[in-house]
Amino acid sequence: MTDHPAPTAAVLIIGDEILSGRTQDVNLNAIARFLTPLGIDLMEARTVGDRQDQIVAALNALRSAHDHVFTTGGIGPTHDDITADAVGAAFGVAVSEHPEALAILERRYGPGEFTAARRRMARIPEGGSLIANPVTDAPGFQIGNVFVMAGVPRIMEAMLQDVAPRLAAGAVVxxxxxxxxxxxxxxxxxxxxxxxxxxxxxxxxxxxxxxxxxxxxxxxxxxxxxxxxxxxxxxxxxxxxxxxxxxxxxxx
Incomplete structure (x- = not known):
């Protein structure tokens, strides 16, 4: 469509609830609409369940093929929220508590409310930088060209505001x-x-x-x-x- 290749992007939607039909994904459409005025071509989208090997394989394929990759889902406090660990495995880095994320969550929850489950949301792959979450405070993160965001649509869309300045944009379509x-x-x-x-x-x-x-x-x-x-x-x-x-x- 142009003599100058535009930046490309892909979306990786994560969650058994999407594949089972219990939850209808709307994040793909929101991300597509977000990227269009930035001149970034969304080229591919994949959906995988809460299985680390599938997430790792899909993420490595997408991040090597596109300038930007957006993941949604799997960064909450429950046992099946395994996205952070899968992203760490894909990049070959350890996952540990991020001091700034920990401080954000400690401020969010009062005494006795900052449970071990909620503390899991402070775990970020080494080398990752936080993505602000103005809705519930629990941050997403960026590592390399991968942006890891919440699956809840309202939260995911709010996170995109912090993502936008980090993107290599292209000419508007x-x-x-x-x-x-x-x-x-x-x-x-x-x-x-x-x-x-x-x-x-x-x-x-x-x-x-x-x-x-x-x-x-x-x-x-x-x-x-x-x-x-x-x-x-x-x-x-x-x-x-x-x-x-x-x-x-x-x-x-």
């Missing part, structure tokens, strides 16, 4: 959408293919909507690229081509 009404995507597949082949530096997507009943059937076409002038020109030319075929459109 611009997008234009063309809403084609009353026409399915198969009817405009050839037109869209020709547009994409004519502008290989841009991304062209097709997303059908409205199925069955009295719903309006149509297709949403999305053009994305880092040069806004090229995106605008592509939108103009594709709109003109569709109109010449007698197709009703709306540009958004």
């Amino acid at each position: 611009h997008s234009r959408a063309i809403r084609v009404v009353g026409v399915g995507e198969s009817a405009i597949a050839d037109v869209l293919r020709a547009a994409a082949e004519g502008r290989p530096d841009l991304s062209f997507g097709s997303y059908p909507f409205g199925f069955g009943g009295d719903q309006t059937v149509g297709t949403q076409l999305v053009i994305r690229g880092r040069d806004s002038r090229k995106v605008d020109a592509a939108e103009h030319d594709l709109s003109q081509e569709l109109r010449s075929l007698g197709i009703d459109i709306a540009v958004t």
